[in-house]
Amino acid sequence: MEDFLYFFSFQDSSILFIVMGITLLGIGSAYVGTFSFLDNKALLGDAISHAVLPGICLGFILAGEKNPFFIVGGAIFSGALATFLSSWLKENTKLSEDSIIAVILSVFFGFGIVLLTMIQKTGNPEMAGLNQFIFGNAIGILEEDLWVYGSLSLLIILTLSLLLKEFSLLVFNAEYGKAIGFPMKGIRVVFNILMILSVVIGIQAIGVVLMAALLITPGAAARFWTDRLGTLLILAALFAIISGIVGTYISFIIPQMPTGPWVVVSLSTLALISFLFAPKKGVLFRFISRQSYLKKTHKEHVLKSLYKAMEEQKSGLQIQELLSMYPVHKTETLKSIKTLNKTNQLTVKEGFIELNESGKKEAKRIVRLHRLWELYLNEYMNIAPDHVHDSAEKLEHLITPELEELLDNRLNYPKLDPHQENIPRDHDDH
Numbered sequence: 001m002e003d004f005l006y007f008f009s010f011q012d013s014s015i016l017f018i019v020m021g022i023t024l025l026g027i028g029s030a031y032v033g034t035f036s037f038l039d040n041k042a043l044l045g046d047a048i049s050h051a052v053l054p055g056i057c058l059g060f061i062l063a064g065e066k067n068p069f070f071i072v073g074g075a076i077f078s079g080a081l082a083t084f085l086s087s088w089l090k091e092n093t094k095l096s097e098d099s100i101i102a103v104i105l106s107v108f109f110g111f112g113i114v115l116l117t118m119i120q121k122t123g124n125p126e127m128a129g130l131n132q133f134i135f136g137n138a139i140g141i142l143e144e145d146l147w148v149y150g151s152l153s154l155l156i157i158l159t160l161s162l163l164l165k166e167f168s169l170l171v172f173n174a175e176y177g178k179a180i181g182f183p184m185k186g187i188r189v190v191f192n193i194l195m196i197l198s199v200v201i202g203i204q205a206i207g208v209v210l211m212a213a214l215l216i217t218p219g220a221a222a223r224f225w226t227d228r229l230g231t232l233l234i235l236a237a238l239f240a241i242i243s244g245i246v247g248t249y250i251s252f253i254i255p256q257m258p259t260g261p262w263v264v265v266s267l268s269t270l271a272l273i274s275f276l277f278a279p280k281k282g283v284l285f286r287f288i289s290r291q292s293y294l295k296k297t298h299k300e301h302v303l304k305s306l307y308k309a310m311e312e313q314k315s316g317l318q319i320q321e322l323l324s325m326y327p328v329h330k331t332e333t334l335k336s337i338k339t340l341n342k343t344n345q346l347t348v349k350e351g352f353i354e355l356n357e358s359g360k361k362e363a364k365r366i367v368r369l370h371r372l373w374e375l376y377l378n379e380y381m382n383i384a385p386d387h388v389h390d391s392a393e394k395l396e397h398l399i400t401p402e403l404e405e406l407l408d409n410r411l412n413y414p415k416l417d418p419h420q421e422n423i424p425r426d427h428d429d430h
Contacts, residue, residue, distance in 0.1 A: 003253045015252070021146045022248050024153035025202050026214070026240030031160045032198040033215030034222070034236045035191065039171040043098060044086065046212035047105040049199045051082030053112025053134070053208045057119060068148040072200055079196035082108055109208070134207050149201040156194050156201075167191060168229060205244070207260035213267060214240060221271035224278035243267040297397050298329060298336040300366045304396075306346065306355050307363035311422075316354035364424045370396040371417035372407045378418040379411065385418035 010016040036045050055078025056071055063070035082104050089100045160167060166187050169177035178184045195215075202211045222235035247263030276283050305325055309317050319337065326333050337353065340346045345359030355363060373392040377383045383391075399407070408414075417423055 004249075007249055007252055017146045018248060019245060021150055021153075022205055022244035023241050024150050024157070025205055026218075026244040027237040028153040028156035029198045029202055029211075029214045030218040030236040030240035031157060031233055032191075032195050033217075034219030034233055035160070035167050035171050036195060037216050037219040037223070042212075042216045043101045044083070045195060045199065045215040047086065047101040047108075048079045048082055048196055049203075049208050049211035049215070050105045050112075051108035052076075052079045052196075052199055052203060053109055054078050054115055055112075056203065056208075057112055057115035060119060061115070068144060072148055072152070075200040075203060076196055078108065078112075079199055080193075083192050083196060112208075134209055149205075152197050152201045156197055159190070159194060163187070163190070164229075205248075205259055206263055207258065210260040210264050213264045214244075217264075217267040217271050218243075221267070221274040224274040224281045239267065239270050243270060293397070294332070295336070295339075298326075298332040299340055300362075300397060301326065302333060302336045302340060303345065303355070303359055303363035304366050304370070306353060307360070307367050307424075310355065310360075316352055319348070319351045319353060322353060361426065364426065366396055368424050369399045369404060371421060371423045372404065372411065372414075373399065374417050374419070375411055375414055375423075376407055388418060 006012070007015055010019070033045060036042060052075040055074035055076070057074070058078070059070035059072070059074025060066060062074070086100055086104055089095060089103075090097055093100075095103075166177070166182060169182060170184060170187050170191060174184050174188075177187075198215065199208075199211050202214055206214050218236035218239040219232065221239050222232050225235055226232050243263050243266035246266040247259045247261075250262045251257050251259040274282065277285070279285050302322065305322060306317060319334075322337070323330050323333055337346070337348065340359065341348050343358075345356055345362060347354050347356055370392045373395045374385070374388040377388040377391060378385055414423055
């Protein structure tokens with residue numbers, strides 16, 4: 001608790017600088033990564049993050065120390081070269097995009113490891129901590145580093161905010177953007193530059209190996225919560241900030257722990273929570289929605305079967321007779337009968353089931369929707385009457401009152417379906 005209060009009270013100005021830096025880094029990376037994720041270019045960020053390692057090493061060799069300007073310059077050069085080669089190979093060879101990215105990633109990263117090993121063998125005392133660029137160490141960021149990385153983060157955030165419309169066109173409909181006069185190739189170049197910069201500013205805090213996770217995971221996790229671009233960017237930035245601060249805090253209380261892996265663990269936790277519990281798109285929500293839909297479907301099948309029995313001049317059906325109609329779903333059918341009995345839509349006496357008034361009304365609605373859809377498929381889609389039942393069996397549970405009115409109007413309020421069966425109505429207005 002003492003370490004917790006010391007860290008988050010920001011008594012130490014260096015901690016404040018680090019948290020500011022990781023916050024700016026998180027927002028910039030999340031913004032770029034979200035657009036990359038929406039553009040289906042997630043692997044490009046991974047390739048660039050690995051490709052900057054040789055540039056870092058070359059920058060160190062030229063400066064003879066961990067000068068942030070030389071380190072950033074070398075990383076930008078190396079990342080830009082990898083991006084250019086990726087585009088060139090895609091345009092001039094028959095290799096698939098994922099093959100090109102895999103080659104560039106492995107070649108550049110392998111060359112970077114060779115350079116790093118050579119630097120280590122020189123015995124240069126300034127090289128201490130250079131290998132932290134592989135897994136990241138936010139606590140090792142100095143104030144002069146913050147000025148460089150923070151300025152680049154602000155540049156990324158401002159550029160993306162000002163060119164939000166242009167980048168939206170790039171990821172959602174580049175052909176339309178080109179047709180209305182936007183220079184889409186130039187916008188793509190600017191976006192690639194921003195991606196390179198976002199990787200470069202994260203290499204010391206997160207590391208080249210795991211930087212791709214900070215780019216892609218926030219956007220992927222936020223996508224479960226919203227379909228709106230503005231909200232998506234805000235959520236992605238929030239997830240990146242939270243995971244960045246958590247990872248930095250763990251590195252602070254356990255100095256032997258690199259920052260990058262803990263940032264990724266925090267991000268993965270947020271992504272898992274989103275995957276499981278997000279409304280509408282979360283696994284749990286979809287499971288509950290599906291179970292609710294299946295219960296509704298079974299109940300409507302029971303009501304429809306009882307209504308058809310009434311059409312055959314029967315007052316109802318025996319439970320066993322009803323169960324025999326749905327042999328695969330006997331348990332669900334029994335539950336549906338119990339539920340409908342509780343809601344006073346049907347009556348069960350000595351194993352015999354009859355519809356009540358509210359049940360008749362609901363059953364009539366379901367049968368009407370089924371037969372309207374059958375007639376529509378027959379008349380407008382030219383599907384034979386003996387082939388329309390299965391489709392209508394599925395759609396009858398999904399047709400809204402608005403769509404029902406549209407169907408009725410389009411079909412001129414018909415009285416018979418393709419099988420010459422009556423289409424029941426609540427009123428005889430038409």
